[in-house]
Amino acid sequence: MASFRKPIHIETVIEKIWKYRKSGENETVGLKDTLGRFLGEDIIATTDIPRFNKSPYDGFALRAIDIKEATSDNIVELMVIDCIGAGMISEKRVQPFEAIRIMTGAQLPDGCDAVMMLELVKEITKDGAVYIQVKKSLKQGENISFKGEDIVNGKKLLEAGIKVNPGIQSILATFGYSQVEVKRQPVIGVFATGSELLDVEDHLAPGKIRNSNSYMLCGQIERSGGKAIHYGLIPDSLEKVYHSINRAIEEVDILVTTGGVSVGDFDYMPIIYEKLHANVLCNKIAMRPGSVTTVAEVNGKLLFGLSGNPSACYVGFELFLRPLIRDMLGSKKPFAKKVKAVLGTDFPKVNPFTRFVRSKLYFQNTKLIVKPIGLDKSGVIYSLALADCLLVLPGGSRGFQAGMEVDVLLLEDQEGGEKY
Template sequence: MLEKRTPIPVSQAVEKVMKAATHSHSSEQVHITKAYRRILAEDLLAKHPVPPFDRTPYDGFAIHSDDSQNASRENPVTLRVIETIGAGSVCEQPVQRGEAVRIMTGAMLPPECDAIVMLELADTFTEADEDYMTIKRHFPSGHNLSYKGEDVSEGTMLIEKGTIINPGTVALLATFGYEYVSVTIKPTIGVFATGSELLEVEDELEPGKIRNSNTQMLLAQIERAGAEAVYFGKLPDEFESCYSQIKEAAVKVDILITTGGVSVGDFDLLPEVYDKLNADILFNKIAMRPGSVTTVATWNDTLMFGLSGNPSACYVGFEVFVRPIIKTRMLSSTPHLSKAKAILSEDFSKANPFTRFVRGTLSYQGHHLHAAPSGFNKSNAVSSLAKTDVFIVLPGGTRGYTKGDLVDILILDTEEGSEWPWESLSSSK
């Protein structure tokens, strides 16, 4: 039985998938030590000014600037040092005119003072058990001060929810006392392997068989996208148990991925499973290479992705269709792969009847982005994937490209994303 499928353009396929994506507002609290790489579930606002008080960035003396008004080499001014303030301490007495306070880096400025003299610029001496310091120039008001709120003023919106937490964000969270942080719950992505030709990774090779590489690859892609993976094993090639296993798994996860078909002779069981589930098929063919045989269906709250069994096609399908759903559920406003342009570093002579996603390697030359196909680029290739950090996107209906051509790229290994990278890429009809 030959099923006829009608391919739709990539941009339309992504649009359909995104419409089916539901924003999840579920969040959980994690300890700050577990926050790195999670996604903020609430906007991060400055709870207080930073620094929270006027302070000194240097070791030195806090003074009344007016006391230094007439100081010069010829007319040095001597002030009595009444106290020493270490970082974390506060001055215990009011500082009068003619007095100074020895102050350590990071310490709070006494409220009466308004300038800092760096240690190196003062001469010190002791007389009759009293400490003194002498200055030979004017230190204007505000000299060498770190003002309260100069870094961040109270209430400032610092980081938007939906942003991934990096080491700098962690520093901010600590600054504002977030011992626990509200982060988005990781969506759960189930994976089924399919294919009677597949051996497990621990098996010896047999004639006609290959080891299953898609499952382990997908588990890592899911982790990279920030979600939680659940592996459900290999689907049986018998309809009823295949149906019941898919149905059982689908209620446990947000997204369910199968790769390849489940064949009984000529016959792929999966369309029939979708049919019996009464799942809503969004599309089952896309005008793209690799990955044209990609099916997406919705069933209750679960999105079901039938990705190609070919490693490269499966890889691309995940990044283009599944990743943006994961990111959207985690509140990202830029859930798609980050889009840019690059100079093609070598010829790619194949014609492109459909939008083609060439697995490529990104490099910087000066301030220019360059991209090269990362090797053997058939849909069933696996070797090129390890060197892939971009997709070079060649629009359908174009001929071969040559070295030096400017091409669209989608960048994989970046925390940044794009809001909608598809406008100019969707020229395939």
């Protein structure tokens, strides 16, 4: 039967669940498999970059002093005594009025202190020797990429917990990280409960609907960087639910159920929590949608009972599960990134609780505009497909007008935030 539930604040929920967070373990993967993973170790420069003074252009390495008077009216000729490609080292040392042909990326030969670009000289042959005609001067050090000017050996480049992008893969390769310590992906199990649910393959029957939340949740888990175990559908049979959940807890870092958490007569979840000797941390949260979210703890593992309503389920995941997953992945910014935007339409609906509205961000000139997608009515799953952010509207007694400045949580952002 219906029991009283006291709504608690989102911040309080975060505090409660944060006590049971676990630091993630590391595993080693090959460099090619690091995209989208989270670094398990700080990445340290193992050499200077550039590793040596080098030429950024194809041209001629020379001594600036030899050409300091060179102009188009006073052409200076230098004898070309060697030619080196990238990866090659010249054995020779330039003497006055000598130059070495050098390719992009090659190490600057001893004695040279500037590089003249290929296009700016004329090559001629005299007595079997090659000369260049130079008609402009260079400063000492001009057109040289200096050893260590980009990165100094030993510098900490990247912190553990950062998500790997292609540019980071480039850094890992440059410093010889052929095997990389990354965070193990937290394993999150997902159950859909509810006797009204059919499997995706099933034919429709009167009064029944297809299970969609568990597929959505698995997608959200993957997007957050976790690994999902899709346990699928459990009918609302007390014994079956209990045994399945009890077994699943052993296999996962966090367990999520969707459905069966409202105050309906056919909701077995409160009984299940009792049978599991679960420590219920909250069973109602001061938010819309998603107020009937339950969070419990069994032997140090968290169990989330998300609403069966798709929007509530979606929002509950993003607000509570995503930060836990990102935290296990070592992120220093496990929360959704919060930005300010201008509300693009009126939102007159009033609610005592903070409301999270599935919305879309627009870039209008240099301004960020946010607009809710469709209705925010329970069950409108269509809007979930198009949302790229959650508009945060504080609870209170007034509505919101277009033009107001509002908070927005980004859903597809890669960087994260330090708190809500």
